[in-house]
Amino acid sequence: MTPFQHILVPVDFGDAMHPAIDLAVALARKFEGQITLVYAFDPSPFTAMAPLAPQIDVEPLIASAETELKKVLEQLRVQWPKSDSVLRRGLPCDVILQAGKQHGCDSMVVGTHGRRGVARFLLGSVAEKIVRLSPVPVLTVHPLVPPVPLAHGASAA
Amino acid sequence: MTKILIAVDGSARAPGVFRAAANLARAMNAHAVLYRALEASPDFTPPGAAGIDPLPAYLEAKARAQLTSLAATAPDVHCELRIEESLQPWRAILAAADAVRADMIVIGSHGYHGWDRILGTTAGKVANLSHRSVFVVHERLPEGTSGTAPQ
Numbered sequence: 619m620t621p622f623q624h625i626l627v628p629v630d631f632g633d634a635m636h637p638a639i640d641l642a643v644a645l646a647r648k649f650e651g652q653i654t655l656v657y658a659f660d661p662s663p664f665t666a667m668a669p670l671a672p673q674i675d676v677e678p679l680i681a682s683a684e685t686e687l688k689k690v691l692e693q694l695r696v697q698w699p700k701s702d703s704v705l706r707r708g709l710p711c712d713v714i715l716q717a718g719k720q721h722g723c724d725s726m727v728v729g730t731h732g733r734r735g736v737a738r739f740l741l742g743s744v745a746e747k748i749v750r751l752s753p754v755p756v757l758t759v760h761p762l763v764p765p766v767p768l769a770h771g772a773s774a775a
Numbered sequence: 776m777t778k779i780l781i782a783v784d785g786s787a788r789a790p791g792v793f794r795a796a797a798n799l800a801r802a803m804n805a806h807a808v809l810y811r812a813l814e815a816s817p818d819f820t821p822p823g824a825a826g827i828d829p830l831p832a833y834l835e836a837k838a839r840a841q842l843t844s845l846a847a848t849a850p851d852v853h854c855e856l857r858i859e860e861s862l863q864p865w866r867a868i869l870a871a872a873d874a875v876r877a878d879m880i881v882i883g884s885h886g887y888h889g890w891d892r893i894l895g896t897t898a899g900k901v902a903n904l905s906h907r908s909v910f911v912v913h914e915r916l917p918e919g920t921s922g923t924a925p926q
Binding site for chain 1: 798802896902903905906907908912
């Protein structure tokens, strides 16, 4: 089966997501696919200190993320109408892999931050974990790479 | 012309990886470089013996036959074949992508189990360290085949 019939694109509202979305749109056009954006809201930074620090109400933060995700989806639908989005709570890697499975996605296009060396070691990389654990093909898009041109015309499938 | 480096090994997953890569190459109207890094073992090829040891030539001929056979399954995709010996295939793949100025690397992954969690995988290292876009194909093995990658 040709991938890119249903592409999952994790978003974090940072710069890295834009090249990934652009490439996903080009692939969806080429393969007449569908795009699902997924945003993972990780509540752990706000709850980890719960016994020591006052509780932080995460609901307004989630509402804000939902608004932001809706904006990204609206912009995406202008380019490719066959798109939807989902917001879930949890660790980003877990949320992304679960969303891919639940939505029946056959591929992922993931923006990377291009961190190297110590920064990558300390911060880890959601993209790297997805590459290792995903059951479907993953296309990582480096932030400094110019967009990959796709041929016009009939589907390559 | 867009160029993609398709890195395969000698395992039963290689045809599936190449099939996915060929589809992408068609979509990108790209020139493909079908690449195989031969994991050279110093145990088999002692220094100075390369000229008389038939093993490297045998392995290269076998790899070339495999790549030729893969390329023949997608005659509409322009494929250049490239084979190199390396002790560390992930380094060789990154170097080859630089050498051919690839826009993208396509590589197969066998998953992430056991020692891979500590040592990492070739695909993981390539995706992690490349400054290019990398398409990692998680190809399942055909039934009844082995996951090992013979030279």
